[in-house]
Amino acid sequence: MKKYLTLETGQVFVGTACGDTIAERWGELVFTTNMTGYQETLTDPSYTNQLVMFTYPLIGNYGVQSNTSQSESVKASAMIVQELAPSISDEPSLDHLLKMNHTPAISEIDTRQLTKIIRQEGTIHASLTNQPVKDFNTSFQNQTILHDLEIKPLESHPNKNLHVVLLDFGVKHGIIESLETLGVTVSVVSPSTTLTAIEALHPDGVLLSNGPGNPTEYANSLPLIKQLADKYPLLGICLGHQLLALAEGATTYKLPFGHRGSNHPVKNLIDGSFQMTTQNHGFAVSAASIADTPLEVTASELNDQSCEALRLPGKPVFSVQYHPEAAPGPHDAKNVFTKFTSLMNGGH
């Protein structure tokens, strides 16, 4: 069965339908250079509303596993690949995971050409349909994009060593697991939780999670984030990093085509060291805007010098644009979590 990938620029790619062959989608088309880790990528809530294309040509060859997903379901709107491998292991196939989650996909696409188009044009929108699209704009102009943030009940675990309250904008399981591995108890709460309710949980620290969309859409959360940064040790990851920056008066902007993959080199501007990091973001903090805030830029991306990390001098507050939990990707940056626990214990 054929499937049609139509770009807002007018180009059409015809491929083979897979995953949920009936479903159709529209959204921002992004590419990731991850060679493996497709299950973690597709279930990462930060990909909500995005059509995710893998630049690596063969995807799905080791199936899917029960404890690898980064959330309860596939969050990407659709998947685009050159070749979808049938699983040769005893594990369920990637195609099965997509079908179970009603996620459409398209294979036999020239992903190399598609990547070049995105790199030239910048971010573009696209549709994935079962029939050719006659007029891209009229077909999809009424579609609205929603961030389906689940409202989580407060969970309190007062008896353990360190206790972190995590503001959940669309958290990846890997972030919670990385803290739990260090003996930290994590209470996941909705971003709409009040300061009083968070204080009642007596956290040792607060974590602002990753999440989908444009950080400026979260203006309602900024006053709470500013209060939390004044009061507690705080770590922001990806969207959380962007929101900390906005709360402290910095600005964000859209990158030409985003950073998505597991080989993004980051330079630590404090000690000159380098790390290879996993990234997944389309927006970035304007390093120039930091000058007018109490923040300090502590790391930058080597390819485009964009802001990769921030700290609030004199306070146990810092944030990273990259993903220290990896999932998937290199574990070079796991020290972010140990640094956070050290700050919560009163260290530096």
Ligand SMILES: NC(=O)CC[C@H](N)C(=O)O
């Ligand atoms: N992984 C994330 O938290 C992504 C943050 C934000 N949605 C962006 O694309 O820049």
